[in-house]
Amino acid sequence: MNRDDFLLLNTGVIYFDNAATTLKPKCVVDSLNDYYLKYSSNIHRGMYDIAKTVDLLYERVRFVVKEFVHCSSAKEVIFTSGTTASINLLVFGFMKYYLKPGDEVLLSKAEHASNILPWLVLAKEIGFIIKYVPLNKEYKLDYESFLNSVSSNTKVVSLAAVTNVVGDKRDISRIGKYCRSHNILFHVDGAQSVPHEVINFNLDCIDFLSFSGHKMCGPTGVGCFIIREDLISMLQPVFYGGGMNDDFSSDSNLVLADPPNCYEAGTPPIAEVLGLGAAIDYLNDIGLDVISKYEEMLKKYLLEKLSSLSFVKIFNHSTDSGIVSFKVDGISSNDVSKCLNDFHICVRAGNHCSKLLKEDSLSSTVRVSLYFYNTILEIDYFISILEILPNIFKVVES
Ligand SMILES: Cc1ncc(COP(=O)(O)O)c(C=O)c1O
Incomplete structure (x- = not known):
């Protein structure tokens, strides 16, 4: 697989909304x-x-x-x-x-x-x-x-x-x-x-x-x-x-x-x-086996990094796919998503069309969903932005 097959990836966009739709080669x-x-x-x-x-x-x-x-x-x-x-x-x-x-x-x-x-x-x-x-x-x-x-x-x-x-x-x-x-x-x-x-x-x-x-x-x-x-x-x-x-x-x-x-x-x-x-x-x-192994590695890395952020609550630590849902303390999921967008990171916020989960007390999360063209570097960049998120919001509010 060649990331150049996906023209959007050359624009600097980090695309983490693959559960909604994927990029097209x-x-x-x-x-x-x-x-x-x-x-x-x-x-x-x-x-x-x-x-x-x-x-x-x-x-x-x-x-x-x-x-x-x-x-x-x-x-x-x-x-x-x-x-x-x-x-x-x-x-x-x-x-x-x-x-x-x-x-x-x-x-x-x-x-x-x-x-x-x-x-x-x-x-x-x-x-x-x-x-x-x-x-x-x-x-x-x-x-x-x-x-x-x-x-x-x-x-x-x-x-x-x-x-x-x-x-x-x-x-x-x-x-x-x-x-x-x-x-x-x-x-x-x-x-x-x-x-x-x-x-x-x-x-x-x-x-x-x-x-x-x-x-x-x-x-x-x-x-x-x-x-x-x-x-x-x-x-x-x-x-x-x-x-x-x-x-x-x-x-x-x-x-x-x-x-x-x-x-x-x-x-x-x-x-x-x-x-x-x-x-x-x-x-x-590429091979679906190669894809699933690579995504497993990426997901583990993402979970490890996200877990180290004390202000992040992850809802699915034991996820077995490339989908991770979380909330950031004190900041609405929509705001998290909008703020990440300022850094060219695409994630989804909300109920993700699964509205009955509200009845089990799960609503409005930020969702990262990975695919085989995502990289460790992208995750590192995403985490580095999340790290400064609380400060960005403090500045905005003060
Ligand atoms: C689990 C699941 N089922 C069904 C759908 C609906 O797919 P589509 O909008 O392509 O019909 C989605 C879309 O996100 C989904 O995630």
Whole structure:
């Protein structure tokens, strides 16, 4: 990996907001340009050469994704606009027809809004029950609490593999195996994990997986929903239109296109899908194992340095991802973030779209989220600014 691949890093910006979105390497932007400048045609429609080229490039990405997440077939890969769209497809295209009144769905209060709100809305309509697995004092989910939360009515478990506020890495493999052996469907929100470490859809007994391209060096506006092959026939489209049907007539007869095309109505985000392919090729070239080891080293260093600042309260000392959430005594998280911005350091402040954590007394933190292009030097600089922060605010107030 070459930091020069990321033009923004040459501007002096220290980018520590990778959980929100990552930077894009030049090869990803080049792939978008190539599409728009060299073969900008629609897919699955044209018989001419450039249209056929784009068809092949687009469908190649499905195979690239299949290999990347280790599912069984490219048919299981549905392109969406991102994790949010994927979970909405799961909830309103599958669960709407699967869940019955009194069934239980297990979530946690550390989930992102995208993995809570669709469930809340459908639960109101259908009358299934949402249960939240209790979190420990570092807002992590222990396997034991998961087990204690399961009942004979549990039909679905939907959890992030890594949470976005405290970076809790769940034991996906163990939970997946438990669910598979107890006839419980298991959805993994992979938004914060797929970009950072290997996920094995088949081995981990995952039934549904959602993730976003823009959090893994890819473009915005594209993501994936992976569904276990034998469940595909139970998934109803939520969007109808061109590209998703083989035929229809005025008497309401509709013949759907074969999966996965029937779930990709309208012109899909073609450039973005190609960009996602370029991003995955880029990550594969570096190696997800190399990425996760390097991030582990960076995170340990960051935690060690942050812990030495007496006025900093860290909420997730035992984080097992590159996400660290903290507060600075006497200074609001927004002010910390604004002040760091004056030194060209980008961090996020607030609730990070996980507003149920407020109910467990965690609100408005400063979040640093690392990626493989961050460095020890950047962390040192960040710590040196944090060290003077209380003085800056004293001066401002006096
Ligand atoms: C854990 C998690 N799930 C879902 C999402 C939503 O992703 P998107 O906005 O790309 O749809 C995010 C975004 O931050 C996230 O961190």
